[in-house]
Amino acid sequence: MFTNYQGVWSKVLPNTLDFCLSQTRHVVHHSYDIPCTEEHIREKIGFYCLSEKQLYLYKSRVFNNSVFSCKDISDDFYLYTLPPVTGNKIGIKRGEHNVTSHIGRKVIFAGIFGILGYFLGFWGTGAFRWGIIGMIWGIFLAGLIFLLDWEIRKIDSRTIVGGIVGGFLGLAFARVLTQSFFEYFSPKISWAIYVHISVLYLFFVVGLMLGATRIQHLTLASMRQFFSDQPAAKNYKILDTSVIIDGRIADIAETGFLEGILIIPQFILKELQHIADSSDPIKRNRGRRGLEILHKIQKRIDVQVEIDDQDFPKIKEIDAKLVELAKLLQAKLITNDFNLNKVAELQGISVLNVNELANALKPVVLPGEVIEVQVLKEGKEYGQGIAYLDDGTMIVIDHAKKLIGKTVSVSVTSVLQTTAGRMIFGQLTTEGNMR
Structure with missing residues (x-):
């Protein structure tokens, strides 16, 4: 070529x-x-x-x-x-020296399936010939797996394990369920063996499908709930990278306003670790800050934090993984990401945005009110001065340029809501009130 x-x-x-x-x-x-x-x-x-x-x-x-x-x-x-x-x-x-070992592994794999098939056939019927038939079917199944190897490798390993476990549990249940029936009717009805095998096959397929589809719902939290007498606690809240790095979530947790269980996905931890290891000093500081915030939250006795190991390997984007996990756990998503906020809401997921919370908690200022602020710098227009409230809201004050560095009383004339937040316009009440 x-x-x-x-x-x-x-x-x-x-x-x-x-x-x-x-x-x-x-x-x-x-x-x-x-x-x-x-x-x-x-x-x-x-x-x-x-x-x-x-x-x-x-x-x-x-x-x-x-x-x-x-x-x-x-x-x-x-x-x-x-x-x-x-x-x-x-x-x-x-490497050509590895071809033999590759074929050897396939032979061993087919042999294991053949032995399992023999024991299943013999165990289900007690007849040697059905053991041989089971062995043939086992080897055939192994060959089918080799042929479908390309597609099978794309399946999540948890799905494969769930299907195998579910299939064998289905076989065991069918065996217990039909044992008395088979022992009673097999000497009298010649086709009872076929009914028995059909039932075993049916329960195996049902168990396989249930195990493969429901394994994603089997988590440590769900297992603890299964053996617990307490009702299911579904008040989960998932943290994303932006809200962790922001840091205000730790302060909110300390005030006791956050209820339920905070879920930190494993893939979010990996992303934070990747950011913390970045060669860019700004990104590195952001990543380390995020890890420190998580450590601070985990030390709180009154805040319950859990690490979720589900990774959704077929999904590449972090935001899509967060949405999928929120659906799976029926959880709320805490974020500062505007795009993630909108995407999650479109898919029916409840979103808690810390920025929206901060805007909602800003003090309400109405026209006519008088507030005291310190003029920090000059404005864009002639003679204007700029001041800020404690929450960062900018105040534009007419004729305050000459009072930079002084604390003055300002009468609010109007409040403008912008995409970046609120902006307050005001004027000096008197010129003799600065200090």
């Missing part, structure tokens, strides 16, 4: 292969000038990949939103690179 170019094969460690592939741009497009469809890319890349199922194609910013990535790689892989002048080309090949 790359006969017209001189390239280099270099060994790549599995944990760095994702990075190498994600950094390789213009794999096919520059040199072949063809549409960068998934089929074309697989054709070019698969030529160097003995096990194409190890190669994952994900939607991203490159090639009609396509980028290459590999997961679950335990063997030696090599990266083929070409000079940047022609556009980087990549190919992947597996």
Whole structure:
């Protein structure tokens, strides 16, 4: 494929292969000038990949939103690179000494399924021939898994575990339920064995489906609630990154206005850690401040904080993960992010915005009221002075430029509400009241 170019094969460690592939741009497009469809890319890349199922194609910013990535790689892989002048080309090949071990793992996997199938068939009927049939079905199922390996690898591991556990629980329940029936009717009715196997299969499928779909709802909190005599506490509040870094949530928690359980998702902690490790000093300080705020909240005895481990690996955006977690826990979302606020509200999630709370708690100032403020600087218009209330509200005072640094009495003339907040306009009551 790359006969017209001189390239280099270099060994790549599995944990760095994702990075190498994600950094390789213009794999096919520059040199072949063809549409960068998934089929074309697989054709070019698969030529160097003995096990194409190890190669994952994900939607991203490159090639009609396509980028290459590999997961679950335990063997030696090599990266083929070409000079940047022609556009980087990549190919992947597996070390030939590992092909035998790869086939050996498949044989062992099929053997385990065959043994399980034998014991299930023999255990369900007590007949040796049904054990052999079960073993054949087990090996067949293992082969089917190999064929569907590409799709199975995209399934969340929790879903797979939930399906397996649910299926075996369904088999056990069906076995207990039909044991007496089978022992009584099998000597009398020749087709009783088929009814028994059909019931076992039905309960296995039902258990498999229930386990795969309901495993996401199985958390430590739900298990504690299941064995607890107390009613379910659903007053969850999820914190996002913006509100943690902001810091005011800790002060609100100290006042006792926050009720229920504060949920801190694991992926939010990872994001804070990533920000705290940034090379940018501003981002690094923000990340460290967020971690300090979390530590401060956790030390409060009267505030219950829980770390949620659910990650939603199929969802890439943090905001989308927060929305999904809020749906799952039926929780409220605490945020300062305007866009996240609107998206969550559109999906029926209750949102608590700290900025909106701060605006609501600002003191009400009506026209005609007299307030005392310190003039800090001159305004944009001629003769104007600028002052601020304790909550940061700006006050524009006519003819106060010459009183900068003095405390004066101001009569409010009007209040203007803007997207950035309130702005108060006023005038001096007398010139002899400054100090």
